Amino acid sequence: MGEKHKIILYSPKPRKHTFSSGMPYAMLKIASMLDRKRFDPKIISATPKYDYVKEIEEECKDALCFAVRALTGYDIIDAISVIKRVRKVNPDIPIIWGGWHCSILPKQTLESEHADIVVIAQGERTFVELAERLVKKESLKGLLGIGFKDKSGKITMNGDRPFENLDNFPPLPYDLINVEDYVDNFDGLRAMSYVTTQGCPFACKYCAEPMVFKQRWSALSNDRILKDWEFFVKEHNIEFMIITDDNFFIGEERIRDFCKKLIAKKWPLRWGRAQARVRQMLRFSDDTWRLIKKSGLYDIQMGVESGDQELLDFINKQLKVDETRQFVEKAREMGIRATPEGILGLPTPKMVGATQREWEAEWDRQLNSMFDLLDKCYGKTKDYDEIRFFAYDPYPGNPLYALSLELGFDPPKTLEEWGKIKPANWISNRMRTQLDMLMYFLFPYARDSYQERHIKRFKWLQKLFHKSAQWRWKHRFFDFPIEYKMYKFYTGLRTKITGVSATDHS
Numbered sequence: 001m002g003e004k005h006k007i008i009l010y011s012p013k014p015r016k017h018t019f020s021s022g023m024p025y026a027m028l029k030i031a032s033m034l035d036r037k038r039f040d041p042k043i044i045s046a047t048p049k050y051d052y053v054k055e056i057e058e059e060c061k062d063a064l065c066f067a068v069r070a071l072t073g074y075d076i077i078d079a080i081s082v083i084k085r086v087r088k089v090n091p092d093i094p095i096i097w098g099g100w101h102c103s104i105l106p107k108q109t110l111e112s113e114h115a116d117i118v119v120i121a122q123g124e125r126t127f128v129e130l131a132e133r134l135v136k137k138e139s140l141k142g143l144l145g146i147g148f149k150d151k152s153g154k155i156t157m158n159g160d161r162p163f164e165n166l167d168n169f170p171p172l173p174y175d176l177i178n179v180e181d182y183v184d185n186f187d188g189l190r191a192m193s194y195v196t197t198q199g200c201p202f203a204c205k206y207c208a209e210p211m212v213f214k215q216r217w218s219a220l221s222n223d224r225i226l227k228d229w230e231f232f233v234k235e236h237n238i239e240f241m242i243i244t245d246d247n248f249f250i251g252e253e254r255i256r257d258f259c260k261k262l263i264a265k266k267w268p269l270r271w272g273r274a275q276a277r278v279r280q281m282l283r284f285s286d287d288t289w290r291l292i293k294k295s296g297l298y299d300i301q302m303g304v305e306s307g308d309q310e311l312l313d314f315i316n317k318q319l320k321v322d323e324t325r326q327f328v329e330k331a332r333e334m335g336i337r338a339t340p341e342g343i344l345g346l347p348t349p350k351m352v353g354a355t356q357r358e359w360e361a362e363w364d365r366q367l368n369s370m371f372d373l374l375d376k377c378y379g380k381t382k383d384y385d386e387i388r389f390f391a392y393d394p395y396p397g398n399p400l401y402a403l404s405l406e407l408g409f410d411p412p413k414t415l416e417e418w419g420k421i422k423p424a425n426w427i428s429n430r431m432r433t434q435l436d437m438l439m440y441f442l443f444p445y446a447r448d449s450y451q452e453r454h455i456k457r458f459k460w461l462q463k464l465f466h467k468s469a470q471w472r473w474k475h476r477f478f479d480f481p482i483e484y485k486m487y488k489f490y491t492g493l494r495t496k497i498t499g500v501s502a503t504d505h506s
């Protein structure tokens with residue numbers, strides 16, 4: 001066959017009503033390994049800009065395979081709806097799944113009629129070998145890093161593939177996509193997401209990382225990272241790099257070298273949203289902190305998780321509550337913005353057999369411990385910029401998920417069911433409303449700087465919100481969120497009248 005083998009790489013829609021503007025890094029990495037003289041990879045992302053499903057249908061008529069990336073959640077629903085259309089135009093095309101969900105539940109994914117092959121964990125080398133075998137119509141037996149289903153429906157799981165250093169893989173083929181489609185907006189700056197590492201050496205009990213990458217970790221060399229950034233800065237006028245690593249600040253030397261090299265570039269560029277483990281970064285020297293600041297870091301997202309030491313120990317966070325306070329102090333001293341991120345509704349062994357009433361009390365306890373911590377960090381000043389709380393969601397494949405089953409979580413049993421992520425059975429409406437109120441009302445309004453910075457109209461109302469948010473914080477009273485409902489009404493009305501969204505206060 002003289003023609004190139006066409007490969008369709010699809011990045012689905014993450015939510016029913018939203019498209020992702022995130023760069024399809026997984027697909028770029030997979031495509032980077034394919035010999036472009038023989039293969040013709042086509043990266044297609046769900047987008048509101050054109051009829052991409054029609055394009056997929058056209059392209060799949062004579063393609064070698066259709067491959068999709070999916071996280072646990074709506075990705076799966078969208079992927080399946082596209083796969084159904086693909087199968088209509090080409091019933092025999094191999095359907096390959098890759099990414100987090102099928103890496104965690106490979107067998108269950110293959111049990112679905114919508115999957116023929118799954119690629120587990122790091123996909124670069126596995127996929128290129130797989131593509132070769134598909135071209136030669138060879139058996140998939142023994143190909144490390146995959147599971148597959150034969151014509152009779154028999155599922156075979158091959159062994160794990162050794163984890164490779166990221167620098168083993170070629171540069172990313174940005175020519176395969178329209179980079180401009182993935183330019184984001186961050187505080188009015190042209191922004192681009194970027195991931196510098198894979199895996200994580202730690203093993204927090206609620207996280208998917210240890211399950212998928214088995215505590216292995218690799219980072220791109222700083223020169224490679226900066227080569228990509230140069231492309232974004234020079235060719236696409238990118239002003240802000242959004243770091244999407246699960247744990248960016250690993251290795252003080254790596255970070256120091258990175259910052260020094262970035263400073264030397266003298267680009268008009270800032271970077272941030274980078275995730276940090278508190279203890280690890282707290283151990284960095286003052287000189288390293290200064291370098292980080294000088295290199296243009298805008299902010300750090302710190303995984304605080306809980307204010308309860310027993311809970312922190314239980315989830316294996318390897319963190320003392322007071323280290324978070326020290327971190328906030330250090331970041332403040334260095335002039336770096338740090339956003340604490342916490343998880344509420346975490347399952348614990350003592351909740352096995354608990355009634356809903358006991359769960360409500362446990363929620364209040366976890367929430368109070370978070371506020372104890374926040375008071376230590378910001379009690380006097382409220383000089384934070386952002387605080388983010390999330391509810392624990394039972395994702396498959398980690399020790400807390402096993403405990404969630406003991407706590408009565410009814411697990412989705414098929415690939416399709418995983419498309420509709422279910423909240424933990426103990427998370428009540430009261431808890432959800434409190435969480436929404438905290439995230440969208442209390443934290444933004446309790447901040448001292450809120451009024452000076454954002455208010456232009458309805459000053460009296462905003463002032464009222466500010467006072468009530470601070471009162472609620474002080475008295476730890478989060479029920480009956482009447483002002484939050486007023487706030488939602490006000491922002492809804494404001495959006496209707498002005499067309500300015502609730503979050504755009506400037």
Ligand code: B12
Pocket residue numbers: 011013014015020022023024025026027029030067068069070071072073074075076096097098099100101104119121122123124127195207208209244245246393395396
């Ligand atoms: C960006 C991102 C998003 C974006 C996704 C858009 C996008 N373009 O990817 C958005 C914001 C939409 C998102 C949403 C969510 N996310 Co998210 N997200 C990430 C993040 C930060 C980066 C993903 C990325 O690009 N990585 C870089 C690429 C290169 O790595 P990779 O995806 O692992 O790809 C490699 C392999 O997995 C494999 N591979 C991946 N895809 C494919 C496809 C094929 C065909 C093949 C062969 C191989 C393959 O090969 C690649 C190269 O080795 C990751 C954390 C992380 N660092 O990975 C979390 C992460 C993937 N997200 C996670 C979670 C929990 C969520 C949410 C559920 C959060 C929430 N509560 O709403 C939602 C789910 C929404 C949904 N889709 O259903 C979890 C995964 C949980 C899971 N079981 O899927 C992660 C790991 C974070 C964490 N540590 O908890 N997320």
Ligand code: SF4
Pocket residue numbers: 200201202203204207208209210246247277303
């Ligand atoms: S939560 Fe962060 S530090 Fe913990 S295992 Fe996951 S990625 Fe690593």
